[in-house]
Amino acid sequence: xxxxxxxxxxxxxxxxxxxxxxxxxxxxxxxxxxxxxxxxxxxxxxxxxxxxxxxxxxxxxxxxxxxxxxxxxxxxxxxxxxxxxxxxxxxxxxxxxxxxxxxxxxxxxxxxxxxxxxxxxxxxxxxxxxxxxxxxxxxxxxxxxxxxxxxxxxxxxxxxxxxxxxxxxxxxxxxxxxxxxxxxxxxxxxxxxxxxxxxxxxxxxxxxxxxxxxxxxxxxxxxxxxxxxxxxxxxxxxxxxxxxxxxxxxxxxxxxxxxxxxxxxxxxxxxxxxxxxxxxxxxxxxxxxxxxxxxxxxxxxxxxxxxxxxxxxxxxxxxxxxxxxxxxxxxxxxxxxxxxxxxxxxxxxxxxxxxxxxxxxxxxxxxxxxxxxxxxxxxxxxxxxxxxxxxxxxxxxxxxxxxxxxxxxx
Amino acid sequence: xxxxxxxxxxxxxxxxxxxxxxxxxxxxxxxxxxxxxxxxxxxxxxxxxxxxxxxxxxxxxxxxxxxxxxxxxxxxxxxxxxxxxxxxxxxxxxxxxxxxxxxxxxxxxxxxxxxxxxxxxxxxxxxxxxxxxxxxxxxxxxxxxxxxxxxxxxxxxxxxxxxxxxxxxxxxxxxxxxxxxxxxxxxxxxxxxxxxxxxxxxxxxxxxxxxxxxxxxxxxxxxxxxxxxxxxxxxxxxxxxxxxxxxxxxxxxxxxxxxxxxxxxxxxxxxxxxxxxxxxxxxxxxxxxxxxxxxxxxxxxxxxxxxxxxxxxxxxxxxxxxxxxxxxxxxxxxxxxxxxxxxxxxxxxxxxxxxxxxxxxxxxxxxxxxxxxxxxxxxxxxxxxxxxxxxxxxxxxxxxxxxxxxxxxx
Numbered sequence: 001x002x003x004x005x006x007x008x009x010x011x012x013x014x015x016x017x018x019x020x021x022x023x024x025x026x027x028x029x030x031x032x033x034x035x036x037x038x039x040x041x042x043x044x045x046x047x048x049x050x051x052x053x054x055x056x057x058x059x060x061x062x063x064x065x066x067x068x069x070x071x072x073x074x075x076x077x078x079x080x081x082x083x084x085x086x087x088x089x090x091x092x093x094x095x096x097x098x099x100x101x102x103x104x105x106x107x108x109x110x111x112x113x114x115x116x117x118x119x120x121x122x123x124x125x126x127x128x129x130x131x132x133x134x135x136x137x138x139x140x141x142x143x144x145x146x147x148x149x150x151x152x153x154x155x156x157x158x159x160x161x162x163x164x165x166x167x168x169x170x171x172x173x174x175x176x177x178x179x180x181x182x183x184x185x186x187x188x189x190x191x192x193x194x195x196x197x198x199x200x201x202x203x204x205x206x207x208x209x210x211x212x213x214x215x216x217x218x219x220x221x222x223x224x225x226x227x228x229x230x231x232x233x234x235x236x237x238x239x240x241x242x243x244x245x246x247x248x249x250x251x252x253x254x255x256x257x258x259x260x261x262x263x264x265x266x267x268x269x270x271x272x273x274x275x276x277x278x279x280x281x282x283x284x285x286x287x288x289x290x291x292x293x294x295x296x297x298x299x300x301x302x303x304x305x306x307x308x309x310x311x312x313x314x315x316x317x318x319x320x321x322x323x324x325x326x327x328x329x330x331x332x333x334x335x336x337x338x339x340x341x342x343x344x345x346x347x348x349x350x351x352x353x354x355x356x357x358x359x360x361x362x363x364x365x366x367x368x369x370x371x372x373x374x375x376x377x378x379x380x381x382x383x384x385x386x387x388x389x390x391x392x393x394x395x396x397x398x399x400x401x402x403x404x405x406x407x408x409x410x
Numbered sequence: 411x412x413x414x415x416x417x418x419x420x421x422x423x424x425x426x427x428x429x430x431x432x433x434x435x436x437x438x439x440x441x442x443x444x445x446x447x448x449x450x451x452x453x454x455x456x457x458x459x460x461x462x463x464x465x466x467x468x469x470x471x472x473x474x475x476x477x478x479x480x481x482x483x484x485x486x487x488x489x490x491x492x493x494x495x496x497x498x499x500x501x502x503x504x505x506x507x508x509x510x511x512x513x514x515x516x517x518x519x520x521x522x523x524x525x526x527x528x529x530x531x532x533x534x535x536x537x538x539x540x541x542x543x544x545x546x547x548x549x550x551x552x553x554x555x556x557x558x559x560x561x562x563x564x565x566x567x568x569x570x571x572x573x574x575x576x577x578x579x580x581x582x583x584x585x586x587x588x589x590x591x592x593x594x595x596x597x598x599x600x601x602x603x604x605x606x607x608x609x610x611x612x613x614x615x616x617x618x619x620x621x622x623x624x625x626x627x628x629x630x631x632x633x634x635x636x637x638x639x640x641x642x643x644x645x646x647x648x649x650x651x652x653x654x655x656x657x658x659x660x661x662x663x664x665x666x667x668x669x670x671x672x673x674x675x676x677x678x679x680x681x682x683x684x685x686x687x688x689x690x691x692x693x694x695x696x697x698x699x700x701x702x703x704x705x706x707x708x709x710x711x712x713x714x715x716x717x718x719x720x721x722x723x724x725x726x727x728x729x730x731x732x733x734x735x736x737x738x739x740x741x742x743x744x745x746x747x748x749x750x751x752x753x754x755x756x757x758x759x760x761x762x763x764x765x766x767x768x769x770x771x772x773x774x775x776x777x778x779x780x781x782x783x784x785x786x787x788x789x790x791x792x793x794x795x796x797x798x799x800x801x802x803x804x805x806x807x808x809x810x811x812x813x814x815x816x817x818x819x820x
Binding site for chain 1: 466469470472473477479480481482483484487640641642643644645646648649696700702723724725726729735736737738739740741742743746747750751760772773774775776777778779780781
């Protein structure tokens with residue numbers, strides 16, 4: 001049970017809130033507004049999908065009688081989509097219910113005035129739909145193949161680099177920035193490593209809190225993650241097929257496991273020098289405005305001799321987002337920079353085929369041809385000038401107010 | 411040479427303009443405005459890409475000196491992107507130059523007032539960038555694998571259904587709606603069939619006119635189709651690699667070949683009953699507001715005993731486009747409807763893996779799991795009531811003013 005786990009000083013808190021504050025009052029207000037905006041998005045999901053279904057029904061009824069007659073299955077399928085949305089809303093309501101007081105050290109107060117709630121944007125709704133698909137990726141049997149392609153290579157490297165017959169793995173600290181719904185971090189913790197996930201998005205944080213702390217019975221809950229996809233369906237029933245979760249009981253970690261999730265911006269939260277044996281990034285580094293800020297942070301927080309494991313594409317989230325810094329580097333650029341920092345590449349594979357929240361029945365599939373590497377921060381670092389630069393010139397990461405890049409294609 | 415070919419009464423015109431007019435004056439004006447809007451898009455390409463490059467340079471220069479120093483290749487790559495855009499513009503200028511008087515039966519007059527040209531929209535620029543990638547798909551050696559996956563199955567079916575040892579193939583008429591840059595239609599014509607391509611988009615029409623009528627020497631021209639992609643590059647040079655075209659001389663068809671391209675909306679242009687032996691649609695049917703309008707037209711224009719060959723996904727172009735009819739049917743729905751029309755499925759494969767203007771070096775690839783079918787319109791059609799319906803209730807296709815759906819993902 002999460003309550004027990006939170007009380008266990010060794011397990012750490014599942015959630016801590018560690019955002020560095022700058023202009024405290026305004027910052028807190030913006031954060032509170034953002035929190036409630038995302039809560040509102042969860043709550044207005046049903047309305048949004050119903051509007052979409054109503055539009056589709058209206059358009060169908062505008063067809064000639066002859067056309068309607070040769071399409072006997074369309075309206076019943078739309079009715080089924082509406083039912084599935086109702087069911088999804090029940091899950092989302094449960095997620096929200098458990099999110100309102102989820103942080104140990106921050107409260108977001110009450111909704112100032114519920115009537116002030118603005119209709120959620122398409123942008124937020126798309127984020128929410130992506131979040132629903134994350135349940136498949138991280139916590140369903142249907143996501144197993146995807147996890148095998150994305151998480152397994154990382155886990156295998158950790159086990160190879162820190163084998164349990166040579167290390168007290170409970171002393172090996174692993175950090176997972178961009179932890180999503182937490183499965184990768186959870187799997188690493190299950191193997192006995194000390195593992196912390198970090199996540200910035202409230203969509204993800206609410207959902208991972210729900211799965212990790214409020215779900216126990218295997219495959220007891222149902223979501224319909226594909227109902228929002230009206231294109232590229234072979235069978236109509238592909239759109240409304242269910243997935244069950246969680247495929248494992250997230251509460252089944254041994255009692256002495258050191259597993260935690262921390263909310264906040266990776267660059268801001270992690271400032272303590274040289275305290276991690278391993279940082280593992282999976283589909284994460286392209287979420288940066290400037291990926292070198294992530295490299296800076298990883299370099300700083302890794303212990304000498306520590307390793308950075310990375311797997312993912314370079315689908316920069318802020319590309320084409322107005323008024324946002326977006327530095328789009330090739331892998332070659334990033335690699336060149338990493339060598340200048342002093343990283344030593346120990347493993348490098350330039351073509352690992354993976355998917356990301358794939359709908360396996362869809363007529364369109366996104367295949368990521370990922371880069372995978374293990375790069376070590378040397379124990380002794382002779383690159384004196386650069387090192388000095390890093391220590392002296394590393395400004396406090398510029399405070400970034402809440403902003404969100406584009407969706408990963410799912 | 412196209413001039414000679416157009417004079418050959420057997421070859422037909424490469425381009426005819428056959429749009430049915432409704433409120434003639436207004437229709438003509440809208441059409442003219444649309445024509446010049448697309449011309450403007452071609453002409454403003456350089457400006458658009460340069461703005462994008464300037465933004466990237468500005469953002470790079472806003473980085474700390476330390477970050478700039480570890481990224482020695484970024485500015486030189488951006489300079490190279492700018493050069494490639496200059497070169498692309500030269501090709502686009504040549505396309506425009508040959509488009510201004512390309513139609514045999516329609517002239518669009520002079521640009522009313524060049525100062526009235528509005529900045530091209532992102533939407534039009536995205537269309538133009540997709541069009542540049544069509545040169546790879548249809549007329550480069552780099553596109554061979556993609557053509558083999560998309561066009562070869564169609565061509566093989568045509569040859570199986572209408573073998574040259576049993577048919578005078580010059581009397582077998584094949585129509586390719588959504589002909590794009592014309593390669594599929596051209597290949598079928600090269601085999602001796604009487605083949606007509608139909609295309610609605612001016613982007614495509616200008617470009618196919620250029621390739622088919624103004625290019626002769628193999629691989630004599632160069633485009634840089636990937637310079638617009640700043641994400642998912644492994645090497646920086648992947649972004650600026652060239653492709654050459656045309657891989658074959660488009661003018662190399664035998665003199666007596668019956669090959670033509672017709673501009674206009676498929677549903678409006680093709681009203682003559684029962685005159686085609688074969689209609690072949692490749693990545694086309696999902697461009698409809700209502701795919702049944704295409705089915706209506708195909709049913710009507712096929713000779714009794716004629717066949718419809720289709721390959722493609724169902725990525726509906728008008729999904730999520732405001733104020734547009736968009737009927738998003740599953741393949742199952744379409745199949746059910748086709749059976750009610752009277753089509754007989756002779757070949758059906760539900761999983762043909764293809765790509766569409768793929769960048770093979772990209773870390774993100776779109777894989778289409780296509781449906782492929784051959785459906786025959788029976789020689790004798792006993793489905794009396796439905797048939798009567800079709801004849802009586804088929805209204806003239808509603809006149810659709812120029813509007814454009816979303817891009818296929820490329």
